[in-house]
Amino acid sequence: MSVITLPNATLDTNGNDTSGSAEAVARFDAAFDLLLRYHPDVVGAAEGLATTDASLPIGQAFVAYLSLMTTDVPDLAGAREAAAALDALPKNEREAAHAAAINAWVDGRWHAAARTLDDLLVRWPTDTLALLMGHLLDFFVGDSQNLRDRVGRSLPSFDPGHPRTGFVRGMHAFGLEESGHYERAEAVGVEAVERNPNDVWGIHAVVHSYEMRGLVDDGIRFLRSREADWGSGNLFTAHNWWHLALYLLEAGRYDEALAIYDAEVHNDASAGVSLEMLDASALLWRLTLDEVDTGDRYAKLAAAWERQVSEEPWYVFNDFHAVVALCGAGRVADARAMIERLERYVADTPVQPGTNRAVAAEVGVPVSRAVVAYTEGRHDDVVAGLLPIRRVFQRFGGSHAQRDLLQRTLTESAIRSGQLDLAHALVDERLSQRDTSVYGLFRRSRILSAQGQDERAVAAWKAATANRARFSAAS
Ligand SMILES: [Fe+2]
Structure with missing residues (x-):
């Protein structure tokens, strides 16, 4: 009996049927392996897929995701272009599911995109592109349980010896950490990093596990001893440097933290991408809460945010951090204008659960108002704004560590407004x-x-x- 091979169909490195020639699918796999390591060459590889392999459905999906995962409005045009190209191509069922997830995300239905990738992974659990993008979506919508469980559902389907299994474990470590399993997160993360020292996401998971347990000295030693693996040459450097700076704040080493800010988190040569600038805002705000002089850094950062944040509301977690920078720079009127724009967007956009509009209304706008109130010394207003929603902060995205600036702002305002019993309870917690x-x-x-x-x-x-x-x- 002869074996019939479908034309233009091949298996990717995960063993999933993929439309396209073996050579083209191999180029996609190579590009994805770069992304797993946050290697800068992934940008060029994606450009190659968009042009040389324009008829490769999974290649167009990859290009669309790469634009979406920045959360930057200017990248939406590229995502929409790739999504349209993907729609026009013949696809198998798995690729069609990717197209559905991408269209939901492009359409601003973040939760629907995440759920579509959940469904995809039930049928094809080893689709690492779906797994990574779903993982990032869980992060962007603050779904800490699914950060753990999405990976947990897929992990048993991976051969332990597969070259990507270590990276999947690195993702699992981060999900475990965000769900509060700190010791397990450390163990799984360290194992992942031992297997792939350049697994910067896995390194990051271990770093979070130390942060959440207050193991600052362990965290400093872990990062410093592996600096060659994460400190340069990848697209995730700024965030891991930010984590080191957080440890240094706990150690009272403010000058070192500011030196990291200047050299690695934000400076005149920075790319100006939101995912880096929000860390810059958060670090400066923590310093403000500690009454440390930050010089002219807020002013420069606020100007950089202005170049990035557009009129089209897209991801309010970014807008909030722009408000932080504007307030820190003393530009309260501009911060108010940004919030008013968000309020108009909330009022004018149809209510739809699981969208940026929903999250902006529930969390983004109130927390932004609270930062303005803090800046103006209206500490009762800060407490009134933040206390009722502190249990749902996660819905507007990010990690526990990133959102901690809100808990700290609330605590500081509770102290400054004389609500000492509340402040005491927050600190005891x-x-x-x-x-x-x-x-x-x-x-x-x-x-x-x-x-x-x-x-x-x-x-x-x-x-x-x-x-x-x-x-x-x-x-
Ligand atoms: Fe982090």
């Missing part, structure tokens, strides 16, 4: 999760002192100082 938190212990000391409990205030201050000394010695 933090310290119950990471009892080494220098930030938490110093705040606890401040609150206790204001409450007249001098002896306990001194004890908290001594604990903070001792932890800070230990973290300061780490390298």
Whole structure:
């Protein structure tokens, strides 16, 4: 019996039927392997797929996703172009499911895109493109459980010896971390990184597991010892440097944190992409909360945000961080104008769950207003704005570590508005999760002192100082 081979069909490296010649599919696989490592050459590889392999459906899907995953409005045009090209091509069922997910995402239906990729992965669990993009979508919509579970559902289908399995474990580590399984996240992440030292996402998962447990010295040592693997030569450097800077804030090493900001997070040569600038905003805001002078950095950052944020609301997590930069730069009127634009967008856009409009209304606009209130010293308003929604902050995206600036803003305003019992409770909540938190212990000391409990205030201050000394010695 002869075996009939379908024309223009081949298996990709995951063993899934893929439309196109073996050579073209191999070029897609090679491009995806670059993306798994956040290698800068992925941009050129995608351009090659868009032109040389324009009739390759999975190639057009890859190009569309690569534009969407930046969350930047200017990249939407490229995503739409690739999505249209993909729509026009003959596709198999899996590729058609990718097209449906991409069209939902391009259309601003972020949750629908994530769910479509969930469904795709039920049928084709080893589709690593669907897995990675679904993972990123879970991150963008703050779905911490699915960050864990989407990968968990697929992982058993991967051969342990497959070259991509380690990277899938790196994704699983991040999902475990965001779901609160910190020890397991560390173990799975370290194993992934041992297998692929350039798995910068896996490195990042381990870094988060230290951050959430207040293991600052471990985090500093982990990152410094592996700096050659993550510190340069990939598209994820700024974020991992940002994490190192967070550790250094806990250690009171503000000059080093600012040096990292200048060299690695944001400077005149930065690409000006939102995913990097939001970390810049968040780092400066933490410094503001600690009353550290940040010089003219906010002004430069706010100008960079202005070049990036367009009139077309797309991902309010970015808009919020632009508001932070504008407030930090003292440009409160411009921040208000940005918020008013978001409010008009909320009012004028039909209500649809799982969209940027829904998240902007529920979280994005209120938290942006709170930052303006903080800047104007209206601390009662900050508390009134943030306290009722603090349990749903995650819906507007990012990680627990990224959103922590909101919890810190709330705590600081609770202190400054004299709501000391609330402030005390918020700090106790933090310290119950990471009892080494220098930030938490110093705040606890401040609150206790204001409450007249001098002896306990001194004890908290001594604990903070001792932890800070230990973290300061780490390298
Ligand atoms: Fe992170």
